[in-house]
Amino acid sequence: MRETLRTRLGWLHGWLGYGAGLVLACIFATGSVAMFNMEITRWMQPEVQLATPVPPTALALDAAAHLIAAEQARGVSAFIALPSARSPTLDVLHYNGHEFVGARLDPATGAVIPARITAGGGLFYNFHHTLFLGARVGTVIVNIVGMVLLVAIVSGVVIHIHALVPDIILLRLSAARLRAWLDAHLLAGVLFLPFMVMMAYTGVLVKADMIVPAAPRPAPPVQANAPLPAPVPDMTRLPLAPLLARARASLPGQEPGFILFAPQRVSIFAGDASSAFLTRDHADFSLPEGHPLPVSTTASPIARTMQLMHGLHYARFAPPGLRWLYFISGLCGTAVMASGLVLFVMKRRRHAGHRGAHRLADGLNVTVMAGLPAAMLGFLEGNRLVPATLTGREDWETGIFFTVWALCAVHALFQALRGQAHRAWRAQLGLVGLLGASLPVLDLLCCPAAFRALPGLHMAVDGMGVAAATVALYARYRLGQQGA
Template identity: 25%
Template structure:
């Protein structure tokens, strides 16, 4: 395994960790990258209207307040998310509303229409949208919660080790900082892998380690338990600092809450220059009603202030930072950086590009493994394992892009009244991927690459075409109306399609030389 040199043993570790888990890492990276535009994809997949401008906080709150007052007057909790530029529809959620004549409790979440005077639910087609695609990067699919939690922790940990060991094994990280030798076979793949890794190293370290922080309490709960001597009461008290605040129970004495105008005034008074994130109302329409106003800092939605008001009198109960310690501040900044919810359009595109670079880094690493050994091995020396890796590389690197394209196309082509429509969109994704994974095993490798690249490009080109024939928000309409958030999805499909066609051409040219 190694001859004693740390660099050699890390090379071994980097190679094997990369080889065994590269396909699942690639899946996590690609779906996570697409997820930076989850809200825009949601809107594209709902296919009803152009992206609308957000409404004022006052109107947002008024709509949600009125909606919840009718829908869940005795709920345990209300949750109000105001209209935002990426998701203009205010969201009203409720938890544990008693149902008349039943012991069960009702919970739910609805997005509200912007243009009606009365609060009405924004009803759209049954679709998984960008949310389901983005959640796949840690939940995968067809998996139980425990399994996906531990699988994602395991793979993310190995990814982090892969990044760190990659830095250790890079022999001339500074001398070869800008080195990229094109058209030199395996050397080019190594250079490409190196340049992509080195250029996006801060992003790779941040994204993998912050991904681990998300799951730290699931993986190392014993540290906190042991530190408090496994005493449940102390733990509960201390760890409540991590939660969003104290739980307020209903007194079951009805009381009139402050009106929306007063609430809006209080919000602007207490938030000042900070951005309002959401409002949580516990025990609404009750004597114990409390209103928690959460703000977010400019770099993390986890950091910011938590302002608690008396829901009946409007008096300030407390106002404090969400993170009560330096460790929590660090963790919250990392989590905020991972999600990038604070990012405006320019930074959001940079996040997307960094994600594409990360995905390409994994893909080039996997291709380099094959290309390096191809030179050394004769055709008859290539075992089943080698051919498996070679085929899986094609089926995953290209096939996953095809599968995601199929997800978008299925959204437009599946009948609107279909049962489990949203689930079938995902089934289409995985069925397409399965076809693309099987394909290289039954075709010669050289042909499989170009065939898959062209097929995927065709699928990508189909997105704007199918969109044109099946929805009102096609590229011509969105572009002429200056709705670039939606137009960008069709345009990105075309750009990626062109890149794949060029890659196929380059590949065929190289193979025939």
């Protein structure tokens, strides 16, 4: 009975895990990088060379208000993002369908910084949450594979529980390739099991309404002669600095982060980095007078629990050390998915009747494990190569990411279906090595002033490219030693 259960769970863990693992490897990889999405955006806008944030002056807030009024005149709904430790500029942003883009202002003077428009680190963040398939469809798919991950974790623990401790202690990385891959899969899976469970559970929970929507509320009756919504008042006549000071006093322990505008009010929201509880508490002021309205907070146990789930998943409260821990844990989670994909193919490669299917699986593995890193590095290099003044350049950057990935997919599938998957591995691992190693060189050649102004930021981003290149070239070397 026990063997029958383990056999059935092994089938479930293998086939269900492989199908979801292809998507989960992409989600974990982009989610790990998205832990530094704001830092990557700063790297991709080298014209912004502010090192530390300063509180916005009344002059800068008034300049932002004028930009808000100009956006409203064009029919664009914009908001103000206040300076923070991770993004020291005063920003006037709007959503273009995928990313938040807009003007960057110096918080001291209010002068517009002529920064290039970029997709920035938001591309990785949006891909992690929606796979770039739209807010609803993409989020539902991500939630489903998140639930599959929880099933795969439970089935994997049951399958290996009888010999889990000996397998981890022995860690036979120098044994036969199948045994070595399995030991590495088990070690990374066990060590980072709490992190993967936490991220999968909180990720599914915070977007659960996409899968199980609440009962729709009845729509209010439509009046035949209903008045048109009032236009948003001219914000240039209402100074924001006094409102910001009042909001800071009304939200004790929470630093303001965003200013949103509505026809009858202006709302100043608490910043996401205020605490581990990701709240949406805000102080409201009437327009155009600026009189304070009741502060909106949520304090019920259910609301606080959900705020904590959001905070743990997005980790916007995390200091740099904890953010790096999230990043490393996410990469190790990616390694668990990747090693599982390799194990699935290796264990079934010689089974009769499955050659075509397993060649396809080989090509998909190359696409995910080598093609995706190549596309991510190509996206960063594209930021330096696309002209800074080009109209719609954020779309060009996004196009570079998906074009490189698509070309890698075509190459991998073509070689794998011919039975030459090892050639695809070697070529694409070499491409990752080339792109990663050339990233700091390109950065220094194109933006020497930004490198000198923010050496820590540029060394961190360029260093991640070099680290990816080192791992890829080492894997390519080992692949050449061991054969296809």
